[in-house]
Amino acid sequence: xxxxxxxxxxxxxxxxxxxxxxxxxxxxxSDYFIWYKQESGKGPQFIIDIRSNMxxxxxxxxxxxxxxxxxxxxxxxxxxxxxxxxxxFCAEKGRGSNYKLTFGKGTLLTVNP
Amino acid sequence: xxxxxxxxxxxxxxxxxxxxxxxxxxxxxEYMSWYRQDPGLGLRxxxxxxxxxxxxxxxxxxxxxxxRKEKRNFxxxxxxxxxxxxxxxxxxxxxxxxxxYNEQFFGPGTRLTVL
Numbered sequence: 001x002x003x004x005x006x007x008x009x010x011x012x013x014x015x016x017x018x019x020x021x022x023x024x025x026x027x028x029x030s031d032y033f034i035w036y037k038q039e040s041g042k043g044p045q046f047i048i049d050i051r052s053n054m055x056x057x058x059x060x061x062x063x064x065x066x067x068x069x070x071x072x073x074x075x076x077x078x079x080x081x082x083x084x085x086x087x088x089f090c091a092e093k094g095r096g097s098n099y100k101l102t103f104g105k106g107t108l109l110t111v112n113p
Numbered sequence: 114x115x116x117x118x119x120x121x122x123x124x125x126x127x128x129x130x131x132x133x134x135x136x137x138x139x140x141x142x143e144y145m146s147w148y149r150q151d152p153g154l155g156l157r158x159x160x161x162x163x164x165x166x167x168x169x170x171x172x173x174x175x176x177x178x179x180x181r182k183e184k185r186n187f188x189x190x191x192x193x194x195x196x197x198x199x200x201x202x203x204x205x206x207x208x209x210x211x212x213x214y215n216e217q218f219f220g221p222g223t224r225l226t227v228l
Contacts, residue, residue, distance in 0.1 A: 043219030098210035
């Protein structure tokens with residue numbers, strides 16, 4: 001079946017460095033992608049999204065890149081801070097359905113002071 | 114404060130004892146959804162509701178029931194819980210669905226243990 005996966009389950013960075021979290025997806029019909037942040041003991045929180053007709057989208061300190069050729073999604077966090085420590089999930093929405101999301105398994109980001 | 118609430122937050126029960134996990138949102142959202150989160154498997158969708166009295170199965174609906182009698186509430190019902198339903202459950206809501214410009218808001222989670 002279709003799936004959304006992640007290249008790395010854990011990522012450790014130094015405070016102030018840039019972080020890159022990767023996600024591979026297999027459903028070429030997906031038309032919308034979202035990154036979520038989940039802090040310990042909390043529910044996932046929306047970070048940034050991107051539609052399939054875009055290659056890049058920027059937010060505050062975060063950038064999402066979409067490479068449809070290789071079905072790859074990445075989340076870049078600039079000047080990573082201790083408060084960025086969390087599990088990050090990518091999610092995809094298939095074309096034709098506005099009610100379902102498929103989530104990746106998550107990457108644990110640890111920011112060292 | 115705009116939020117999604119779930120109750121209880123923690124529950125330990127025994128096999129076969131019916132239980133209900135409540136979910137409520139105060140944002141007048143049409144769409145609500147239930148997920149379970151298991152180590153190594155990520156978040157998987159159980160059921161979702163597009164509006165009052167309209168529900169549909171997600172990817173892992175077996176052993177669960179839902180109802181949507183009111184817009185704000187979307188309870189998850191386990192008629193006969195089994196140990197494989199031990200998991201962390203999240204309720205989420207959004208304005209109309211999971212498409213673009215429809216940010217999903219998640220509740221704080223309910224940790225369920227079935228002995």
